[in-house]
Amino acid sequence: MKQTRFNKIHHTLGAKMVEFAGYEMPVQYSSIISEHKAVRNSVGVFDVSHMGEIFISGEKALNFVQLITVNDASKLNPGKVQYSAMCYADGGIVDDLLVYKIADDNFMLVVNAANIEKDFNWMVENNEYSVEIKNRSDVYSLLAVQGPNSKNVIQNFLDDELNLEFYNFTQTRLANIDMIISRTGYTGELGYELYFTGDETDAEKVWNKIFEAGREYDIKPAGLAARDSLRLEMGFCLYGNDIDQTTNPIEAGLGWITKLKKDKFIGQDAIKKVKEEGIKKGLAAMVSGERIFPRKGYDIFSDGKKIGTLTSGTVSPVLEKPIALGYIDAEYKSVGTKVNIVIRNKEVPAEIVKLPFIEK
Amino acid sequence: MNVPDNLKYSKDHEWIAVDGNIVKLGITDYAQGELGDIVYVDIDSDLSDIIKGEPFGTIEAVKTVSDLIGPFSGKVTELNTALIDSPELINTDPYGEGWMLIVEIADTSEIDALLDSAAYKELLG
Numbered sequence: 274m275k276q277t278r279f280n281k282i283h284h285t286l287g288a289k290m291v292e293f294a295g296y297e298m299p300v301q302y303s304s305i306i307s308e309h310k311a312v313r314n315s316v317g318v319f320d321v322s323h324m325g326e327i328f329i330s331g332e333k334a335l336n337f338v339q340l341i342t343v344n345d346a347s348k349l350n351p352g353k354v355q356y357s358a359m360c361y362a363d364g365g366i367v368d369d370l371l372v373y374k375i376a377d378d379n380f381m382l383v384v385n386a387a388n389i390e391k392d393f394n395w396m397v398e399n400n401e402y403s404v405e406i407k408n409r410s411d412v413y414s415l416l417a418v419q420g421p422n423s424k425n426v427i428q429n430f431l432d433d434e435l436n437l438e439f440y441n442f443t444q445t446r447l448a449n450i451d452m453i454i455s456r457t458g459y460t461g462e463l464g465y466e467l468y469f470t471g472d473e474t475d476a477e478k479v480w481n482k483i484f485e486a487g488r489e490y491d492i493k494p495a496g497l498a499a500r501d502s503l504r505l506e507m508g509f510c511l512y513g514n515d516i517d518q519t520t521n522p523i524e525a526g527l528g529w530i531t532k533l534k535k536d537k538f539i540g541q542d543a544i545k546k547v548k549e550e551g552i553k554k555g556l557a558a559m560v561s562g563e564r565i566f567p568r569k570g571y572d573i574f575s576d577g578k579k580i581g582t583l584t585s586g587t588v589s590p591v592l593e594k595p596i597a598l599g600y601i602d603a604e605y606k607s608v609g610t611k612v613n614i615v616i617r618n619k620e621v622p623a624e625i626v627k628l629p630f631i632e633k
Numbered sequence: 634m635n636v637p638d639n640l641k642y643s644k645d646h647e648w649i650a651v652d653g654n655i656v657k658l659g660i661t662d663y664a665q666g667e668l669g670d671i672v673y674v675d676i677d678s679d680l681s682d683i684i685k686g687e688p689f690g691t692i693e694a695v696k697t698v699s700d701l702i703g704p705f706s707g708k709v710t711e712l713n714t715a716l717i718d719s720p721e722l723i724n725t726d727p728y729g730e731g732w733m734l735i736v737e738i739a740d741t742s743e744i745d746a747l748l749d750s751a752a753y754k755e756l757l758g
Contacts, residue, residue: 565673
C-alpha cells in the first residue's frame with residue numbers, strides 16, 4: 274500500500290486509516306460530523322496527496338487538452354483552473370478532472386487517485402499531437418485547506434496579499450517550499466489547494482505551518498469521510514459513485530462543462546446525440562424527512578416500480594436530514610417529484626430537490 | 634478501550650448488566666468506536682421480545698449500518714427513547730446514557746453463556 278508524505282502525522286494524530294485507491298489514507302481523525310462542521314464553520318485540512326498530477330507540455334499542448342477533455346480549455350489564461358471531464362468515444366466518462374493552465378504550452382491535469390494509471394494510458398493512447406505526457410503523481414503532495422477561515426490561515430505565511438479569485442492559481446513559496454496554490458476544493462467553501470514536491474520533512478513543515486497559523490481558528494485535520502459528506506451536500510459528483518464509464522456528462526448533470534460547439538473532442542458525437550435525443554435517465558438529488566440513512570445501491574421506487582438506484586447518500590450534518598444522489602428515469606427527475614427510497618425492504622418517501630442541498 | 638469488569642458481553646459487542654433476571658443492554662465502547670458517528674438507532678417502538686441470535690434493530694452510523702443481535706431471548710420491558718433524538722449518546726456514554734433495552738430474561742442460563750470482561754478483552758485482542 275502506498276503512503277503519502279503525511280502518513281506519520283496521520284498515525285500520530287490517531288487517525289483511522291483505510292485503504293483507498295491503493296493508498297493508506299485517513300478516513301477520520303475524531304468524529305466525521307465534527308470534522309465536517311469544522312470545514313463549514315471555520316477551517317479544516319485534508320491530505321489529498323493521493324490525487325494524480327499529470328503534466329502536458331509541448332507546442333500543441335492546448336490542442337491535446339482540447340481533444341481529450343469536454344470543457345473548452347481555449348478559454349483559459351495562464352493561472353486559471355477549469356473543471357472538466359474526459360470521455361470515451363461513446364460518451365462514457367473516463368474521469369472528471371481539473372485543468373490548470375500553467376503556460377500556453379504547459380498544463381497540469383489533476384485526476385482521481387483511483388484512475389491515475391487508466392487516465393495516463395488513455396492520454397498516451399490518444400496523443401495525436403505528440404505532446405509530452407508526464408505522470409508526476411508520486412512526487413506531488415497535495416493539501417486542501419478548506420473553510421471560511423482558510424484565507425486567513427494561508428495569508429498568515431505569504432508575503433504577498435492572497436487575492437486569488439475562484440478557480441485561479443498562483444505559484445509561490447510557503448515555508449520556503451515552492452508550490453502551486455489554487456482557490457479550489459471539493460467542499461463548496463472558500464478554500465485553497467496546495468501542490469508541492471519535496472520529501473517527508475518538507476511535507477511536515479508545511480503541515481505544521483498551516484496548523485500553527487490555524488490554531489486561533491481551531492483548525493482541524495479532516496478525513497476522507499468528511500470530504501465525502503461535504504461534497505455530497507454540494508451535489509458534487511464522485512467518480513466511481515455518481516459518474517463512471519457507463520454514464521455520460523449530460524445524464525450526470527455535467528452539461529455545463531460539456532462544450533459541444535468547440536473543436537473536435539473525444540465523445541463529442543455521442544454526447545451530441547444524447548443531447549438531441551434526450552436522456553432516458555439522469556442524476557437526481559433527493560431529500561427525505563424520515564429517519565433513514567440512504568446509501569449507494571439502494572433502489573428508488575415509484576408506484577411499486579423500480580425507477581432508479583442511489584449512487585451516493587448520507588445524512589447531511591448541516592440539514593440533519595437524509596440526502597442522496599441517484600440515477601432515475603427521466604420522467605421522474607423534475608424537482609418536487611415524490612419517490613420512495615427502498616431501505617431493507619421498506620419504502621421510505623423522499624422528494625426530488627434542486628442542488629446544492631445546502632444554501633451557499 | 635473501556636471494558637468495565639462488572640458487565641457481561643456478547644460476541645456481537647453488546648454489554649449486558651445483569652440484575653437477577655432483569656438485564657440492561659447496549660453496545661460496547663469498542664463497538665461505538667468502530668461504528669463512528671451514530672446517526673440513527675432503529676428499534677421498533679413496540680418491540681416486545683428479543684430472540685437470541687436474531688436482529689432486533691439496526692444502528693446507522695455515517696460509515697455503515699449494523700444489525701443489533703439478541704444476545705439471549707426475553708421480554709422487552711423498557712426502551713431508551715432518549716436515543717431517538719440523541720443517538721450520539723451511544724458514542725459519548727456507551728455504558729451509561731447510551732443504553733438501549735431493559736429485558737426480562739426467560740432462561741437465565743443464557744446469561745452464563747455470555748463472556749465476562751476478561752474473555753471479551755481477549756476477543757478484542
